[in-house]
Amino acid sequence: MPQPSENEFFQPAKASLEPSEQLKASKDSVRFRPAKVIMALPAYNEQESLPELLERIGEAFADSNLPYEVVIVDDGSSDDTAKIASQMSFQMPIHLLQHEQNAGLGVTIRDGLREAVDRAGERDIIVTMDADNTHPPGLINRMVQMIHEGCDVVIASRFESGGCAVGVPFERVLLSLGARALFTVMFPTRGVRDYTSGYRAYRASVIRQGFADHGDDLVGEKGFSCMADILLKLRKQGVLFGEAPLRLRYDRKGGESKMQVFKTIWLTLKLLARNRFGIKK
Structure with a gap:
């Protein structure tokens, strides 16, 4: 089955409404149009990938006409990740945060969201x-449109119709499928198939409330399981x-993977056991 190109994701969702409903939806879209989109990018030794990604992000927002800012959290990189981010800040609205030492994805996501x-x-x-x-910035406009239409959180999903994964190592495919099966059985969540994707759009008010409810424990996991951790907590809201x-597009990835699959x-x-059976850390 042919897959949609990245540029197709720039197109707004087609309405299947009566004329009066279309007018109301149009007014609602204007009313809830965000003042801006704020990107939060966790980065660790991404000097090979970051320049092209930032260029693609800039192109995506130029095409969508959405105002934006980019928060890059450098998690103690030993390469030129921070230097590249600083240089690119003269061309686009980038705010750089730096960890002196590598703290892990969870802490980096938490600091970026904060x-x-x-x-x-x-x-x-x-x-x-x-x-x-590996994530196409061209999908942002579609995700924002879905929030305009009523969603609070939109997940870029490999398992949604039209989604796919290219060039992903076999063990990571198994991890994703296994996690999906376990979370679906133990914590079925309406509208969610991909529980571990790191590519998401949130209403800022949802994340703000999440921090108000949980503090730094909104992102209590330090590793790659942090995205599922966030989802389970927001689910309770x-x-x-x-x-x-x-x-x-894993084939676009520059450098080596930081994920330790078995860990x-x-x-x-x-994480599943704690949330399902109340087992403490």
Whole structure:
């Protein structure tokens, strides 16, 4: 089956409404249009991927006419990740945070979300995305449109119709499928198929409330299981989830993967046990 090109994701969702309903939806879209989109990018040794990714992000927002900012959290990189981010800040609105030492993905996501919330107004949208150039920035406009239409959180999903994964190592495919099966059985969540995707759009108000409810424990996991951790906590807030089809392009990735697959499996199982059976850390 042919897959949609990245440029097709720039097209707004087609309405199947009566004329009066279309007018109301149009007015609602204007009313809830965000003042800006704030990107939060966790980065660790991404000097090979970051320049092209930032260029693609700039092109995506130029095509969509959405105002935006980019928060890059450098997690103690030993390469030129921070230098590249600083240089690119003269060309686009980038805010760089740096960890002196590598703290892990969870802490990096938490700090990025904290900074994004501090910069966000109530109508703004926060987008998290991997910094390794595997996520297509062209999908942002579609995700924002879905939030305009009522979603609180939109997940870029490999399992949504039209989504796929290209060039992903076999063990990571098994991890994703296994995690999906376990979360679907133990924590079925309407509108969610991909529980571990790091590419998401959130209403800023949802993340702000999440921090108000949980503090730093909103992102309590340090490793790659942190994205599922966030989802389970937001699930308790009663937020409305939606998914947009993600074409994960692992073949675009520069540098080596930072994921330790077996460690991630163990941490994910522990996360499931804690949330399902009340087992403490």
